[in-house]
Amino acid sequence: MYEEITVDKYLQDKDIREIAIVTTDRCEARCAHCLMESSPDRTERLSVKQITDYIDYFSAKEELQLVCFTGGESTLLGDDLLEAIAYCSEHDIPTRLVTNAT
Numbered sequence: 001m002y003e004e005i006t007v008d009k010y011l012q013d014k015d016i017r018e019i020a021i022v023t024t025d026r027c028e029a030r031c032a033h034c035l036m037e038s039s040p041d042r043t044e045r046l047s048v049k050q051i052t053d054y055i056d057y058f059s060a061k062e063e064l065q066l067v068c069f070t071g072g073e074s075t076l077l078g079d080d081l082l083e084a085i086a087y088c089s090e091h092d093i094p095t096r097l098v099t100n101a102t
C-alpha cells in the first residue's frame, strides 16, 4: 500500500530556490536525442498566468534565487516570455534562458 503524496506534501521539506519552467514543448528543431520530444509539430505551451502562478507558488515557500525558462524552445513564446521575465525582474528574481539560438 502506497501513501498518496500531494505536490505540497512532497515539497514541504525541500529547500527549493531554483526552478526550471518548461514553457513549451514546441521547437523549430526535431533532434533525435531531445528529452522532451520537442518538434515543430508540438503545440503544448504555458500561458503567462500559468508561468507566474508557478513562480508565485514557489516564491511563497522560499526566496527564489533563479527561474530558468526552458522548453522546447522558450523564445517561441514571444512577448509572453518577455512578460514572464519582466515579472521575475519586478520580484527581484534572477532569470536564465535556455535556447537553441535559432
Ligand code: SF4
Residues within 6 Å of the ligand: 027, 028, 029, 030, 031, 033, 034, 035, 036, 037, 038, 039, 071, 072, 073, 100
Ligand atoms: S528542445 Fe533542444 S534538443 Fe529538443 S528539439 Fe529543440 S533544440 Fe533539439
